[in-house]
Amino acid sequence: MIRITRKVEFSAAHYYHNPQLSAEENRRVFGKCNNPHGHGHNYVLEVTIAGEPDPTTGMVLDLKELKDILQREVVDRMDHKHLNYEVPELKGKIPTSENLAALIWKLLDPKINNGKLDRVRLYESEDLFADCTRESTNGAGGRG
């Protein structure tokens, strides 16, 4: 099996706020990320596809095709947007890197027809990233 990874970048604004918590609790839990005016990041998304190279083309999938999918599903949806207000799929969710990586997985997984989506890695900054992978089949993933 071969894994190929494509990188794409987008910039977006967000803030963290849970309407079920008091203003005081929001400040305590989310700290400066709770600033209601929002703040932004240059997100770097790495998408990894796993599969066997096609014997004719030598490719797991055509990177041009992957580039188009990433543009359509992620960049067009999120680049230069406010994630709290302009991405309906995140409605009711706090736009953390974890939730964003999970959404990107859900958007991309059904669109990848050659090879299988293996990992979504979303960097919020060079010091913080979230990974989303398929649940491991032996039940070892995640704590109960």
Place this chain on the structure above:
Amino acid sequence: MKISLTRRYRFAASHRLHTAKLSDEENRRLYGKCDSPHGHGHNYAVEVTLTGPVDSKTGMVANLGDLDPFVEREVIEAFDHKYLNEEVAEFRTSVPTTENVCREIYRRLEKFPAARLERVRIEETSKNSFEYEGERSQDRP
């Protein structure tokens, strides 16, 4: 699907690779310039990976407001600008290779209460990196 969160930290420290179990000659042959008696240093980068359910209240696997001070207390304060051989108790009896530093940092961070520690990865230089995931593969279902 499984979600994990990775946070990167940095510290600078000195060390010397040398074991009392070998002769001076053998130490020099095995560790080369890393055996230099006055020690040498690196800018270490430590990636800490946590996994677990995403808390619906916070949208997070782990709150950095909890994780950052925990890592600061358990690792950075103990390792940053220190001579690992002398100033970190573990390395009085084991060689502070980055393999062993990985294990020691994993041991210190494993008790983080809010999510499961999946991996500690350390870049000793831009060319060398080391990873430790604990010994759980045998003792977990």
